[in-house]
Amino acid sequence: MTTNSEQTKAHxxxxxxxxxxxxxxxxxxxxxxxxxxxxxxxxxxxLQRLGEAAEQGFIVLRxxxxxxxxxxxxxxxxxxxxxxxxxEVRLRRDRxxxxxxxxxxxxxxxxxxxxxxxxxxxxxxxxxxxxELLPRLESPPQLxxxxx
Numbered sequence: 116m117t118t119n120s121e122q123t124k125a126h127x128x129x130x131x132x133x134x135x136x137x138x139x140x141x142x143x144x145x146x147x148x149x150x151x152x153x154x155x156x157x158x159x160x161x162l163q164r165l166g167e168a169a170e171q172g173f174i175v176l177r178x179x180x181x182x183x184x185x186x187x188x189x190x191x192x193x194x195x196x197x198x199x200x201x202x203e204v205r206l207r208r209d210r211x212x213x214x215x216x217x218x219x220x221x222x223x224x225x226x227x228x229x230x231x232x233x234x235x236x237x238x239x240x241x242x243x244x245x246x247e248l249l250p251r252l253e254s255p256p257q258l259x260x261x262x263x
Contacts, residue, residue, distance in 0.1 A: 127164045128228075129192040130221055131157045131176060131185060145173055145184035152183045161219040161228050163199065164190060179217065193221075196228060196245070203251035204232060206243070213251050214239055 135141055135153050144152045145168070155178055165175040165182065173184040179200050198204055202216040214232035220242070222229055229242040 126166070127192045128161055128194075128196050129164060129190050130160075131162055131189050132191070133157050133185070133189055143186040143189060145170065148183045148185075151181065152185070155181065155183070159221050159223070161193065161196065161221050164192075193228070198230060198245065198248060198250075204230075204243075204248040205251050207247050207249050210249070 133140055133143060141149060157178065160178055162176040162178045165177050168175045168184040170184060172186060174187045174190065176183050176185055196219065198216050200216055203213065204216060205213045212234060214234040216230050217233045217238065218231035219228050229244055230248065231242055232239045
């Protein structure tokens with residue numbers, strides 16, 4: 116049985132500052148995932164830890180639709196995110212404009228994530244901070260009932 120803290124740890128968001136420049140760093144990625152992980156270039160990207168891999172000593176990280184098996188040594192947890200991959204959002208300044216989160220990057224200088232979204236078939240120009248986005252489906256404000 117898993118506890119809430121184990122589930123939170125298993126599905127944590129975090130950074131994996133991997134460059135893959137040295138043989139030691141390449142050993143941190145499962146050999147079957149190395150080529151795809153190299154193409155992702157995970158530095159400055161926010162990944163989701165899905166839990167332990169079937170292969171001992173590896174964890175599973177997700178970025179978008181892709182998963183990767185890596186050694187846990189480089190994983191750096193961050194605070195939970197306001198929006199995850201595939202999250203439906205709308206812009207706070209233009210509430211009619213909606214989109215889907217397709218990428219999550221980390222701004223090291225500001226120590227916080229920013230989101231890239233797709234509006235329809237096109238990726239929106241620019242990046243968005245969490246406070247610039249709202250969930251797409253927000254409950255309408257409740258009007259007071261008037262009984263008469």
